[in-house]
Amino acid sequence: MAKLLYRLGRAAAHRAWLVITAWLAILALSVGAFLTFGGTLSSQFEIPGTETQRLADQLSDELPSANEGVGTIVFSTEDGSEFTDAQKKEIGDALNQAGEVSGVSAVSNPFQAQDDLESQQQQIDDGAGQLDQLIQLRDSGQLEAAVASGAVPEGVTPESVDQQEAQLEVGQRSMDLMGDYGFVSPDGSTAISTVNFHAAQPEIEPEDQKGVMSAIDDADIDGVQVNYSTELAQSMEIFGAGEVVGLIVAAIVLFIMLRTFVGAALPVLTALVGVGVAATAALSLSGVVQMASVTPVLGLMLGLAVGIDYSLFVLNRHRQNLRSGVEIHESIGLATGTAGAAxxxxxxxxxxxxVALGISGIPFLGLMGGVAAFSVLVAVLITITLTPALLSVVGLRILPKKHREQIRAGHVVEEVAHVKTPRAVRHPLLTVIAGSAVLILLAIPVLSMRLGLPDGSSEPADSTQYQAYQIVDETFGAGRNGPMTVVVEYPEELSEAEANDLQLKVGEEIAGLDDVKNVVPAPLEDGTNLALLQVVPESGPADPATETLVDEIRALSPDYQSSDDASVGVAGTTAANIDISQVLADALPLYLGVVIAISLLLLILVFRSIVVPVIASLGFLLSLAAGMGALVAVYQWGWLGGLFGVSDPGPILSFLPTLMVGILFGLAMDYQLFIATGMREAYVHGHPxxxxxxxxxxxxRAVVTAAAIIMTSVFSGFIFSHLAMIRPMGFGLAVGVLLDAFVVRLTIMPALMTLLGDKAWWLPKWLDRILPNVDVEGDSLRKDSAPVESPDAKLEREARESVDTEVAAALAGKRSRSAR
Structure with missing residues (x-):
């Protein structure tokens, strides 16, 4: 592989402008495909096979109106007073305008809806008083005489009284179930309007959402504050200010390390080209594939991080070659063949x-993994083609001015400082104990981790989504932010009265459960044997009590199946989020096992050792647990929440642990590879x-330190993203990379290697014979080139070998003390 990449690097360097033009053309085609075929992104997730998804599909077929996408508009007076008649009229006019937006099927007027509720209750109360008289006349046998005398309206019969009594009972039972359910707060200062779209939730066009908000905002109602739920106001932009800050920090780190603006700019430029190609190519599929908004952002995040790091590895090796007196094109070829192979x-x-995320059987997670993998693949291709081309174009400007002058003068006199033996090698046992203790301590919170999907409380405190959530919570109760739909499927032969009775019977049993605030029966519709109930919990959508309530409602179904041949299911976003979290939690152990198996096989192939892969995998597990522990402490427990913009702590993003396993594994192996290959190279060349x-x-360690800081900076930029799902993802990956690079790879791993000595490189002879030689270190290139060592290179080598001298002296002193 090293020889092939060497030839590829040299070819790219000799035909630099052709390579650059080709990549620009690929970028243009990718952008064009996005503009032509790109569709909409969604904030919703689906997992086929779950109960909520089955019910959603059934509702879509039989009751399309029940499967419409919705959004909530929250109106509140700025001074907390009751709405005036003028304000009510202006709000009604604005809602009428919103109802004219293409894609909107209906917009409720909260004041009219509240009046209808109160009128319905009044009609029931009035009807109850009149019906009492009719019932007395019917039961006493005087009803016909009362009709004849005109005391009772004509047409009233015992049968009609029976019918009125049944209707009144249904109406009163329904009102009792609803309780204090309403659309205007008791003090009259807050009102909720529901917007229904023709499309299902994941398919709502962003233009329709913006159109609704524009219609309301344009009204500019004096004294009224308007806020929108996440379903309406969620931004689908994939790049924001926080991400830009992360890139700027990465560029600063590059400049400090490389001491040249050209060198600092080149990795950032190649990374931007890579994510430009990958992100637009992925988004071009959003017109035919349902794609969550977080999917391209994950690819962007990972593509930027690895794109900068991978380019830096090749660039750094090229700079070393140049300082050793190697000609530019040869240096680029060697850098591509060695660092490029790694x-x-x-x-x-x-x-x-x-890609292995696909084994989870969860389509949206497999798509996220595929898009992220494509971003990494593009980053690798950019590194081994575009980076060599750009290095050829910039020439010696990749080096600081002083070094360029020395090279042009025909000699290299770069001073190499004497390097002390690292502390991890001098005190290996203490290092392993201390480093492991830190990671285990950080991992403790992971034992209490809860999984879920974000709601309005996860948004920034100054966002309209958060304000809408909090206002509804304070005035109507937390559960109003996440009502659930209970679906009762009854036998088709039931009459309407029997179906109504069954619906109310189920509703009354649900109302008797803990944590239920309101149960709202929906009118039965012809042509279907489904009855719907909206259940409003006391607790919020992400609260553990709500999850318990969903389980308790579902547990009612077996009893109704045996007694009434009916089933009871729970649908809606809240229940779907609970199901998704459970499926993901169940899939995590399998995926983790697959990843560990992959890591062991690949590392055995590279390092030709059994012990080194085991150390690498155990280190990965430690850093993963510590990273997830820190995630739980901040985002679930709320520690340092103000620093990271966590307004209301809640459950951890359900698919984040699975993503962290895949991403941190890959990145951990990157650093393991770049450090341990140097160790193996020295060992196989005869060094103790x-x-x-x-x-x-x-x-x-210098390049790995810089690479880890860069990657952490890029990920940290996403901690303050405008997307609620991206913020904990950025935090978890940033902390995970930081811990894995500095605590595991640069500290614990070399300490363990020191303690194990030659045993670290043990490999059964039979396995050694059958394993192919992947030549990650580029030994074949060194043998083929066999360069003559220049005086300057000799000086540099001798200076570097001072490390060997110090270690040898230390070992000799240790032996001498042992002998005494």
Whole structure:
């Protein structure tokens, strides 16, 4: 592989402008495909096979109106007073305008709806008084005489009285179930309007959502504050200010490391081209594939991070070659064949881990993994083609001015500082204990992790979504933010009266459960044997009590199946989120096991060792647990919540642990590869195991440190994203990378390698014979080139070998003390 990449790097360097033009053309085609075929993104998730998805499909077929997408508009007076008649009229006019928006099927007027509720209750009360008299006349046998005398209207019969009595009973039972359910708060200062769209929730066009909000905002009602639920106001933009800040920090780190603006700009430029191609190509599929808004953002996040890092690895090796006196094009070829080979292998591990998300059987998660894997693949291709081309174009400007002058003068006199033996090697046992203790301590919160999907309370405190959620919570109760739909499927032979009775019977049993605030029966519709009930919990949609309530409602179904041949199910966003979280939690152990198996196989192939892959995998598990523990502490427990914009702590994003497994595994293997290959290279070339550890660690730690800081910076930029689902993702990945790079790869791993000595490189002979040589270190290139060592290169080598001298002296001193 090293030879092939060497030839590819040299070819790209010699035909630089052709390669650059080709990538620009690919970018243009990708952007064109997005503009032509791109569709809409969704904030909803679906998992085929769950009860909520089955019921959603059934409702879509039999009761399309019950499966319409919805949004909520919250009106409140600025001074907390009751709405005036003028304000009510202006709100009604604005809602009428919103109802004219294409894609909107209906917009409720909360004041009219509240009046209708009160009128309905009044009619029931009035009817009850009149019916009492009729019932007395019927029961006494005087009804016909009363009709004849004119005391009772004509047409009243005992049968009609029976019918009125039954209707009144149904109406009163329904009102009793609804309780204090309303559309205007008791103090008259807050009102809720529901917007219904023709399309299902995941298919609502952003233009329709914006059209509704524009119609309301344009009214500019004096003294009235308007806020919108997440379903209406959720932004689908995939790049914001926080992400830009992360890129700026990454560029600053690059400049500090490389000390040249050209060098700092080049990895950022290649990464931007890569994510431009990957993101627009992925978005071009959104017209034919239902794609969550988080899907392209994940690809963008990962593409930026690995794109910068991978380019940096090749660029750094090229700079080393140049300082050693290697000609530019030869240097580019060698850098691509050595560092590029490591990049290809590292990128392959990330791609495999992300594609393996498909084994979860969860379509949206598999799509997210596929898009992210494609972004990483493009980053790898950019690194081994566009990066060499750009390096050829910039020439020696990749180096600081002082170094360029030295090279042009024909000699390299770069000073190499004497390097002390790293602390991890000098005190390995203490390092392993301390590092492991830190990670285990950070991992403790993960034991209490709850999974869920974000709601309005997860949005920034200054956002309209958060304000809408809080106002509804305070005035109508937390459960009004996440009502659920109970679906009762009854036998087709039931009469309307019997179906009504069954519907109310189920509703009354549900109302008797803990945590139920209101039950709202929906009118029965002809042509279907489904009865619907809207259930409003006391608790919010992400509260554990709501999850318990969903389970209790579903537990009613077996009894109704045996007694009434009916079934009871729960649909709606709240129940769907609970189902999705459970399916993801069940799939996580399998996926984690697959990832660990992949890591062991790949690392055995690269390092030709059994122990090194085991160390790498155990280190990954430690950093993963610690990263998820920190995630729980901040986003679920609320520790340091103000610092990270966590307004209301809640459950962890349900698919985030699975994504963290795949992504952190790939990135952890990147750093493991770049550090441990240097150790193996030194070991197979005859250096003692302790010296090999030092050489590998010292040789890679600068670039790995910079790469980890860059990747952490990019991920950290997403912590303050405008998308609620992206913020914890950015935090979890940033912390995970930071811990894995600095605590595991640069500290615990070399300490363990030092303690194990030669045993770290043990491999059964039979396995050694059958394993192919992947040549990640690029040994074949060194053998083929066999360069003559220049005086300057000799000086640099001797300076670097001072590390060996120190280690040897330390070992000699240890032996001498032991002998005494």
């Amino acid at each position: 990049v290809v292998f590292a990128g392959t591990t990330v791609v495999i881990a992300l 195991s302790r010296v090999a550890v030092v050489r590998g660690l010292v040789g890679a």
